[in-house]
Amino acid sequence: MNDRYEPSNFESEWRERWKTADLFRTREDLNREKFYGLDFFPYPSGAGLSVGHCRNYIPTDVLCRMKFMQGYNVLHPMGFDAFGLPAENEAIKRQSHPAPMIDQYAKRYQDQMELIGIGYDWSRSFKSSDPSYYKWTQWIFKKLYEKGLAYRKDAEINWCPKDKTALANEEVVGGLCERCGTPVEKRAIPQWFFKITEYAQQLIDDLDTVDWPEGIKALQRNWIGRSEGVEFEMEITFSKDGDPAVAPAEDSGLDGFEVKSNKKASSFRVFTTRIDTIFGMTFCVLAPEHPLVRTIKQSVDAERVSEIEAYQASAKALSDMDRQAANREKTGVFTGAYAINPANDNRVPLFIADYVLMGYGTGAIMAVPAHDQRDFEFAVKFGLDVIPTFEPDTDYLKPFAEEGENLETTKARYLEDAKTFDPVFDAKSGVMVNANEFNGMTSEQGSQALADFIETAEIGERKINYKLRDWLISRQRYWGCPIPVVYDKDGHPDVVPDDALPVMLPDVENYAPGDDGSSPLSHIEEFVNATTNDGGLGRRETDTMGGFACSSWYFLRFCDPHNTGQAWDPEKVKYWMPVDCYVGGAEHAVMHLLYARFWTKVLFDLGLVDVKEPFQRLMNQGQVLALTPYRQPHEGETLGVGEDGILVSFEDAKDMPENDLDWRWVRMSKSKGNVVTPEEAVEQYGADALRIYELFVAPFEQNVQWSNEGMQGAVRFLSRVFRLASEIAPNFDADWKSKIGSTIPDGKSTDIRRATHKFIAKATDDIEKFAFNTYIAAAMTTVNTLNDLMKGMKSPTEGEKLALSEAMESLVVCLAPAAPHSADEIWSALGGKGFTYQLDWPKANAELAKEDKVTIAVQVNGKLRDTLEVAAGTANDELEQAALASEKVKSFTDGLTVRKVIVVPGKLVNVVAN
RNA sequence: GCCCGGGUGGCGGAAUGGUAGACGCAGCGGACUUAAAAUCCGUUGGCCGUAGGCCGUGAGGGUUCGAGUCCCUCCCCGGGCACCA
Numbered sequence: 001m002n003d004r005y006e007p008s009n010f011e012s013e014w015r016e017r018w019k020t021a022d023l024f025r026t027r028e029d030l031n032r033e034k035f036y037g038l039d040f041f042p043y044p045s046g047a048g049l050s051v052g053h054c055r056n057y058i059p060t061d062v063l064c065r066m067k068f069m070q071g072y073n074v075l076h077p078m079g080f081d082a083f084g085l086p087a088e089n090e091a092i093k094r095q096s097h098p099a100p101m102i103d104q105y106a107k108r109y110q111d112q113m114e115l116i117g118i119g120y121d122w123s124r125s126f127k128s129s130d131p132s133y134y135k136w137t138q139w140i141f142k143k144l145y146e147k148g149l150a151y152r153k154d155a156e157i158n159w160c161p162k163d164k165t166a167l168a169n170e171e172v173v174g175g176l177c178e179r180c181g182t183p184v185e186k187r188a189i190p191q192w193f194f195k196i197t198e199y200a201q202q203l204i205d206d207l208d209t210v211d212w213p214e215g216i217k218a219l220q221r222n223w224i225g226r227s228e229g230v231e232f233e234m235e236i237t238f239s240k241d242g243d244p245a246v247a248p249a250e251d252s253g254l255d256g257f258e259v260k261s262n263k264k265a266s267s268f269r270v271f272t273t274r275i276d277t278i279f280g281m282t283f284c285v286l287a288p289e290h291p292l293v294r295t296i297k298q299s300v301d302a303e304r305v306s307e308i309e310a311y312q313a314s315a316k317a318l319s320d321m322d323r324q325a326a327n328r329e330k331t332g333v334f335t336g337a338y339a340i341n342p343a344n345d346n347r348v349p350l351f352i353a354d355y356v357l358m359g360y361g362t363g364a365i366m367a368v369p370a371h372d373q374r375d376f377e378f379a380v381k382f383g384l385d386v387i388p389t390f391e392p393d394t395d396y397l398k399p400f401a402e403e404g405e406n407l408e409t410t411k412a413r414y415l416e417d418a419k420t421f422d423p424v425f426d427a428k429s430g431v432m433v434n435a436n437e438f439n440g441m442t443s444e445q446g447s448q449a450l451a452d453f454i455e456t457a458e459i460g461e462r463k464i465n466y467k468l469r470d471w472l473i474s475r476q477r478y479w480g481c482p483i484p485v486v487y488d489k490d491g492h493p494d495v496v497p498d499d500a501l502p503v504m505l506p507d508v509e510n511y512a513p514g515d516d517g518s519s520p521l522s523h524i525e526e527f528v529n530a531t532t533n534d535g536g537l538g539r540r541e542t543d544t545m546g547g548f549a550c551s552s553w554y555f556l557r558f559c560d561p562h563n564t565g566q567a568w569d570p571e572k573v574k575y576w577m578p579v580d581c582y583v584g585g586a587e588h589a590v591m592h593l594l595y596a597r598f599w600t601k602v603l604f605d606l607g608l609v610d611v612k613e614p615f616q617r618l619m620n621q622g623q624v625l626a627l628t629p630y631r632q633p634h635e636g637e638t639l640g641v642g643e644d645g646i647l648v649s650f651e652d653a654k655d656m657p658e659n660d661l662d663w664r665w666v667r668m669s670k671s672k673g674n675v676v677t678p679e680e681a682v683e684q685y686g687a688d689a690l691r692i693y694e695l696f697v698a699p700f701e702q703n704v705q706w707s708n709e710g711m712q713g714a715v716r717f718l719s720r721v722f723r724l725a726s727e728i729a730p731n732f733d734a735d736w737k738s739k740i741g742s743t744i745p746d747g748k749s750t751d752i753r754r755a756t757h758k759f760i761a762k763a764t765d766d767i768e769k770f771a772f773n774t775y776i777a778a779a780m781t782t783v784n785t786l787n788d789l790m791k792g793m794k795s796p797t798e799g800e801k802l803a804l805s806e807a808m809e810s811l812v813v814c815l816a817p818a819a820p821h822s823a824d825e826i827w828s829a830l831g832g833k834g835f836t837y838q839l840d841w842p843k844a845n846a847e848l849a850k851e852d853k854v855t856i857a858v859q860v861n862g863k864l865r866d867t868l869e870v871a872a873g874t875a876n877d878e879l880e881q882a883a884l885a886s887e888k889v890k891s892f893t894d895g896l897t898v899r900k901v902i903v904v905p906g907k908l909v910n911v912v913a914n
Numbered sequence: 915g916c917c918c919g920g921g922u923g924g925c926g927g928a929a930u931g932g933u934a935g936a937c938g939c940a941g942c943g944g945a946c947u948u949a950a951a952a953u954c955c956g957u958u959g960g961c962c963g964u965a966g967g968c969c970g971u972g973a974g975g976g977u978u979c980g981a982g983u984c985c986c987u988c989c990c991c992g993g994g995c996a997c998c999a
Contacts, residue, residue, distance in 0.1 A: 004952095004953090213918095213919095214918080214919095215917090215918045215919060215993090215994085216918095218917060218918055218994090219917085219918075219994065219995080221917095222916090222917065222918090222994080222995065223994095223995080225995095225998065227998075227999085229999080270999080271998095271999065272999060273998095273999065274999080285999090328997080330997085354997090355997045355999095356997085356998095356999075357997080357998065357999090359998085360998045360999075361998075361999065362999095364999095365999045366999080367999085368999095372999070373915090373997090374997050374999075375999085377997090423915095465998080465999090466998095467998050586993080586994090589994080590994095696926095696927095696937080696938070697926065697927085697938085697939095698926060698927065699927080701919090702920090702926095702927090703992090704926080705925090705926070707925095707926080707939075709938095709939055709940070710926075710938080710939065712939085713938055713939060714938090716938095716953090717938085719953085723953095773926095773927075773928085773937085773938095774927095774928070774936085774937080776937080776938090777927090777928075777936065777937035777938075778936095778937080779937095780936095780937055780938075781936075781937065784937090855933075856933090857932070857933040858933090859932085859933085859979085859980075861979075861980085862932095862978095862979065862980040862981095863980090864933050867933065899979090900979065901979090902932090902979050902980080904932055904980095907932055907933090908932050908933075908980090910932080910979055910980060911979090912979045912980090
């Protein structure tokens, strides 16, 4: 046997053998438990995989391999998220059709995944762009439609002028297109939506039932944004001082406008989470798009109408980025109308302002500047009253107290003129003032009492609002799943019958999107012209579904990927679902994971699946960073927004003085030129070395820094395993299992077996809990320990031979998930048959793993002073005696009185003395 | 601003409230070699030293016989959200 790791001699051969043996074909043996391990559905990019991408595939593979060896039926599939913008954009750039391009890229991905030895069942693979797959994506669309969860709405959408498509809210980051960074515009186009909002509460509640990182759960809860409050109605009037008045208040700076009509105009509803602050309401605000504005315009004079319209126009022209710019100064205009506060009948001016969003709540608010920072800023700018309705506590007042001022005085000042107190008091503590019969209540009491008041008065009710918006699914693009809808001559949509599925994506020459917002499909007559369900002339929907639709159910299809008669056999889905362990990057925390959960819940409600949550356990891997050269800008060069250095190519960096360079750890990406491919890593170090390195270098969730030295370390470790195996090989007894129980332990056999069983236990636990770094560390420790034990062992005793055989076999088997090529190579060199993958995962024997001697730490007053070697299980009082007898302890307790002795069995003795 | 993560040797990182620094990288010393690489053996938190001791897990308090670990306050780094009423 070779005594070092020489991957080029055996790795590719083993991969061939695995393939020939169809080793990773999913087994569906009903007598066994199932384990479904899944990686996020990757989009196959032209750049191929980097070693960074391997960082989730390797750990999932390790877990799945162990589960299989433990006797589970393992489903470990892989496919490709082929539809969508990235593929289409790349195809347009390369002037090639996306379909063959994607096939080629997917092939490369598969080759790369195979190269690093990932044990996928490729017989179950598919691409989301396969008609046999998207047929069922369309079928699910129909199910949603039939359940009233897919609807069409003429809506203002986020429009990316560069990608020429509508974007979901989640694809707009800071007003920019997430993909290309172009400022997003608004356009009104009829769009298809999925009613995810209907499931908002369930999507929050069921997070409690899954084993996900708390951070991701928090992100989702935050995104769904539940808030409890009260929605109530306020009447409006056009006079400040009661009927029949004409002019607005003089003190509000809003006079000088004639009111054309004084009739009771209408009413509007507001949503607030702080009904307890209603007595502090000094104005109200409508979103510029609020429908009531139209009514108001009919009742105010022309000058005001033009002011309102000018403001509405400017609000509309603002891009989301500008509108949401941080710390932007508040803008708005007075409408000429007043709202009547139902709590005290005060009339307060009604404004329109773009800091109120039409899309949330009712698109209208009651403004309480004393206790809301946004309202405060608005009030200050427009000279409106700031009336506190909560007495602040001392914590709030302290910073405002003047030199030597009594806080009572500060409070009096505050209550007199809160306008100078910035930032505002959030009124979560303190008691109510200026609130009639509610005075003296806490926030909690006031909220309940005033909610009751609103409900009793029948002008509103307690309500829960969510930030979550419905899921915009339409894309005006070619490369996506066609929406299975036909419109009749009146423009009414209907879904196509099941036997007309799939609505095939036509093969076209020109698939570039039009810049008028029309899908390329709309120019293909044969596609557009269709027949309605009642045989009439129809027009086919030409938008396609956004890519997230396709990835919202692929995990179900993997359970039954070749079914032509249905999306899946319910029995198969019942068997395999949920995914037991789902592994991927945290960047999909809200989008994909929320959509997939939503579809699963809908399908559950339809009785099509019997899980409410698709992914029982979720794990997010860290990224792989590469050291990348940057430099400071030269004279005359300017940096882009958010950049603090200029990227330098590795080529140029070689010729630059080291002082000018600034090396940084950044994520591997093609654009940074810092990618290491699996091919390079495998060629230089070997596939198992890559696997070991990525597992060992840091905890799974953490980012890691790519290092050639680290790879070298993995190679060294594997070589030590080979050397150990080659040393044990002459004494290896394949039959050790049947002999070891009846052989009397001798020599170092007990120590060897202890090391073996400690490792088995550690490996099993650590893999289960994704602690791969300590799993590999334990393997290294075991190799080192066995090496030490074998030192000077010229001719091992019978017991030692058997113990070493057990040790070597266990080591190889337990290392097989991490280093499968090497494990199989060593296993076969030891005379083993078949593949390590087919061997049983060993069970640790706790008795054998137990130490017979333990080291007891002896402390005096909590400081380590001595250690004792004692037999395991030594009684507490014996430990105490031994500790007190220690010379070192005596020297530290000399002249002191021993007050207490604390004994932790098998661990430590602490002598407390003073 | 709000919500999540994190701050431990020269570096990556280990440590159910119980001997801080497992394991690895880098370094140092040695063996092998004509020499080097590779490999192997030893060593490696800092300070003072003969023994031995003192100090050490971002900072400061606290709980405890005992704190990297639990509690409070603060600082720094990374990520997410951000006018959501």
